[in-house]
Amino acid sequence: xxxxxxxxxxxxxxxxxxxxxxxxxxxxxxxxxxxxxxxxxxxxxxxxxxxxxxxxxxxxxxxxxxxxxxxxxxxxxx
Amino acid sequence: xxxxxxxxxxxxxxxxxxxxxxxxxxxxxxxxxxxxxxxxxxxxxxxxxxxxxxxxxxxxxxxxxxxxxxxxxxxxxx
Numbered sequence: 587x588x589x590x591x592x593x594x595x596x597x598x599x600x601x602x603x604x605x606x607x608x609x610x611x612x613x614x615x616x617x618x619x620x621x622x623x624x625x626x627x628x629x630x631x632x633x634x635x636x637x638x639x640x641x642x643x644x645x646x647x648x649x650x651x652x653x654x655x656x657x658x659x660x661x662x663x664x
Numbered sequence: 665x666x667x668x669x670x671x672x673x674x675x676x677x678x679x680x681x682x683x684x685x686x687x688x689x690x691x692x693x694x695x696x697x698x699x700x701x702x703x704x705x706x707x708x709x710x711x712x713x714x715x716x717x718x719x720x721x722x723x724x725x726x727x728x729x730x731x732x733x734x735x736x737x738x739x740x741x742x
Binding site for chain 2 (some may be wrong): 603604614647653
């Protein structure tokens with residue numbers, strides 16, 4: 587069974603690059619990947635925060651948050 | 665042709681978790697992944713720094729560094 591991986595981003599250049607290198611490059615046999623643009627779906631900011639996301643771009647996999655470089659603080663997306 | 669991806673780490677718990685979730689999960693059809701333990705191969709710290717790695721765990725892909733969460737400062741590995 588594949589693992590759910592959510593990639594949260596805000597459309598910034600750091601985010602787009604991380605999306606290209608990671609969100610589109612995880613093994614599709616292992617992961618079911620959902621890409622969430624928090625700038626376009628601000629209603630999901632609370633969900634990302636609850637999962638531990640402090641900055642974007644970030645992944646949430648199996649309840650753990652993985653921040654990749656720094657694009658924006660999630661507090662700036664509210 | 666697959667892209668070279670180097671994953672630098674230092675054996676810390678944050679590193680091991682990132683290795684499991686990312687280094688072992690990138691699509692093998694797209695990436696040729698090398699895993700480098702800088703604690704065991706300190707001679708490669710300079711190479712990682714030259715590629716822009718400031719903290720581990722981190723990937724270097726196509727000349728870009730991608731820092732995942734925070735395990736250790738590379739300056740502490742010298």
